[in-house]
Amino acid sequence: MFQDKLILRIPGPTPIPHRVQQAMNHPMIGHRSGQFSKLFADVAKRLKPFFGTTQDVYILAGSGTSALEMAVVNTVGAGDEVAVLVSGAFGERFAKICERYDITAHRLNVPWGEPIRGEQLEAFLAEHPQVKAVFATQCETSTGIINPIEELAQVVRAKSDALFIVDAVSCLGAVPMEMDAWGVDIAVTGSQKAFMLPTGLAFIAASERAWNVIDNRKPQAFYLDLKAYRKSLAEQTTPYTPAVSLIFGLEEVCNMLEEEGLENIFKRHELMRDMTRAAMKALGIPLMTADEFGSATVTSLDPQGKFDAEELRKILRTKYNMIVAGGQQHLKGKIFRIGHMGYCEPLDVITVISAIEMALKEMGVDIPFGEGVKKAQEVYINHV
């Protein structure tokens, strides 16, 4: 069956809205022009509410990882000790970056699919009182867990002088982030997730407390020197060449997100999470996370041998032109992950569930056919 429309339901990149695509078609302009300066300063300011901060948000031409590295190199260096909270593949990335700079990373590991709780962190900090920074992941994309950032921030503040640095790449903009209120020192995200843009931009903000540390260090970095970005933003520009078309797109993204409103965006993502989870439960497909810690942006399912996750993904891809994500590292080939983030609406979730039902039926898996969609429909109409 001909299926021209690609249905992209991975946890990023996410689909680009037509309005944003149109905005990115703007003719190229010089990045040192007054027009660009005005645009750039405007969108940088409009990012603040998503970070829950009055501090400036810096826009980097780079991937999320470049901004994670920026968070590391500007705050700690060779010989320092840090704590890295690892609840999946992306938590581990912070540790690897640190080790590249000869920083000692103490890992607090929890099993994949579980969150890290405040009491665990408290005990860990007691073991490692000398850490200068604690690195956490808000949404662990590899499992779909949301770590309780507010709870963890409270522990860091109460039990240490460390900075609290959060990778919020796969959720910021779709779930609450209150840097100032919670006491998060650095938060980082990327353009291709809740911000509905192509890959290529990263956003980063730092607290006054973080800036006090940053200002007293000379980072082992040039492109990723955060002070250079602060100096430039004060002059409504960037230290190095920005990704101009993506900035045009970001302006339209800000328009769309502001039209919907932050609270409504959060509610929409929670609804899509609840629809997905209810449907998967109805179909008897085990969720990898407890309801309380299920991300509003991505849901991981573990068939536990009931069927082959890769066969399901292959049928979805070849027959329905629908891409859901597979597992990473030791879960590669074993689980599948549904992205419901960014330019995704409840009816899109129905489509995913329907295709999964039909593909499983084709695979001969014993499921209560039709019950997944029905349950998701019920959640939808009872929610709004």
Added chain:
Amino acid sequence: MFQDKLILRIPGPTPIPHRVQQAMNHPMIGHRSGQFSKLFADVAKRLKPFFGTTQDVYILAGSGTSALEMAVVNTVGAGDEVAVLVSGAFGERFAKICERYDITAHRLNVPWGEPIRGEQLEAFLAEHPQVKAVFATQCETSTGIINPIEELAQVVRAKSDALFIVDAVSCLGAVPMEMDAWGVDIAVTGSQKAFMLPTGLAFIAASERAWNVIDNRKPQAFYLDLKAYRKSLAEQTTPYTPAVSLIFGLEEVCNMLEEEGLENIFKRHELMRDMTRAAMKALGIPLMTADEFGSATVTSLDPQGKFDAEELRKILRTKYNMIVAGGQQHLKGKIFRIGHMGYCEPLDVITVISAIEMALKEMGVDIPFGEGVKKAQEVYINHV
């Protein structure tokens, strides 16, 4: 709930594929250039298989109605008598055009929702042996009926010397049309239906038999003089200014349709019709047409007082950003019509059915919630 994506499920205009939209973004070129001539002659040739003819297909900058009028004025004139087969709102349009030109239109009326059969036409022609043309509608958009064109053509050929002229606007390209094999003399369609383009183009082809009549007449028309288009197409151009961007789009449409293949396109539309009809039956919503004559492009539903069709359409529009069509003329406010044509795929049909279920539930209508989608899913997986 924020729902940015417009879900357009009316029987035309239909959604524009991204590839086609991109093609229409081609920079403007002069329509008397060699580049345009080559493009125009190429797409005109590639339209032939959709009409089932070896004759040339002419491309008109105008609406479907302009090409219906072209079919009239080039073949009959004041004082002539014609037969018009009226099974709904669009059948009546041919009669109105004829009357504007002082042509006597004998109407063969059947109740809306019913097809016109060969034996009815045979009896009608016996009453009106002097008619010079018989006008029929292949898909009557107002009711979703498909008239049996091959059967009707046989009767016209066997029982008269009249030309057989078919309005195929809301179906050609999505359902079979075999002008040469069936004996259709003129067939007409528009760009915004199965051809997945914006409104603005009409396509028309005429048989050798029709050309014999046309060549012996001086039509009461200038822009709609078909002979001018024949003369120009022989020179790879148009008599008057063509719609250049739409022709760029049409080239990409031809690419897409040829990639899928005619037989597959027909099968996809039949599947979407079968999914829609099975779902509506499961939900207990009465169909306006018998299965045998249900169009593969649009399905009409008549709630028969069980619920308010306009309230349903309003909820779909305001809550799901989904547009389905209402009724026309005496059915205005009473029925609703689902378009499943052109850039529409089986998963899109699931979305429509799901939204209808949820909207009806919200309206408090007693339906077997979830059964519509389930039945459509069953039809889909059993079909492919």
